[in-house]
Amino acid sequence: MNQERVIPRERAAAGDAWELPDMGAGARRQPQRPDVSVEALERIQRDAYQEAFEQGRREGYEAGFREGRDAGLKQGQAEGRQLVQRLRQVLDATAEPAAQLDQAAEDELAALALAAARQVIRREIQTQPGEVVAVVREAVGLLPLSAREITVRLHPDDAAFVRETLGEGERSAWRLQDDPALSRGGCVVETPxxxxxxxLERRLNALAADLLGAQARVEDGDEDEPGDGDG
Structure with missing residues (x-):
């Protein structure tokens, strides 16, 4: 036998009245959770990882660029300081006593003058082979008048030219001897x-000595020149 439960009036008044939900066309529906597949979740995860990787790479590149730029600036500044130091050394070298620099310049000028003279003499020998005749006559003329048994040593080509050029009477005063060791344009005259x-080598050396001697005389004249007096 069922027993009926009787709700007191006081409790019944305190309860909430239940209403039938609105089932019409305008009723709001609760949003449903979209169906997401495993592949979509993996793709989203990969995209997020790639984006984070690219951002980290960009930030790292920018940081590396700044570090490289700073290192390049420091290296450039160091090279600049070295260049300035070398320039200062050059300027200090130019401030050395003039005598030290003049000696080096004098030696170099003498070498250049000697080379130029050698070229000029050799060119004259090629264009004017008859000059060797004058050289022989001048060398023989330096001997004492009483000299006998005169031997003139010449380069073979010069000796042949002298034999063809000089007359029998002049050539009979000395004996011509071929000497391949001698350069063209010169000779050696000997007696007992x-x-x-x-x-040629001896003449070039004499020319160099003359050049150096002339330079020395000019310098001595400059030193001996009196300076301006006070009164």
Whole structure:
């Protein structure tokens, strides 16, 4: 036998009245959770990872660029300081006593003058082979008048030219001897008691000595020149 439960009036008044939900066309529907597949979740995860990787790479590149730029600036500044130091050394070298620099310049000028003279003499020998005849005559003329048994040593080509050029009477005063060791344009005249070296090398050395001697005389004249007096 069922027993009926009787709700007191006081409790019944305190309860909420239940209403039938609105089932019409305008009723709001609760949003449903979209169906997401495993592939979509993996793709979203990969995209998020790639985006984070690219952002980290960009930030790292920018940081590396700044570091490289700073390192390049520091290296450039260091190279600049080295260049300035070298320039200062050059300027200090130019402030050395003039005598030290003049000696080096004098030696170089003498070498250049000697080379130029050698070229000029060799060119004259090629264009004017008859000059060797004048050299022989001058060298023989330096011997004492009493000199006998005169031997003139020449380069073989010069000796052949002299034989063809000089007359029999002049050539009979001395004996021509071929000497391949001598350069063209020079000769050596010998007697039992005398020797005259008119070789090309000897003449060039004498020319260099004259050049250096002239330079020394000019410098001595500059030093001996009196300065301005006070009164």
């Amino acid at each position: 008691r005398s020797r005259v070296d008119a070789s």
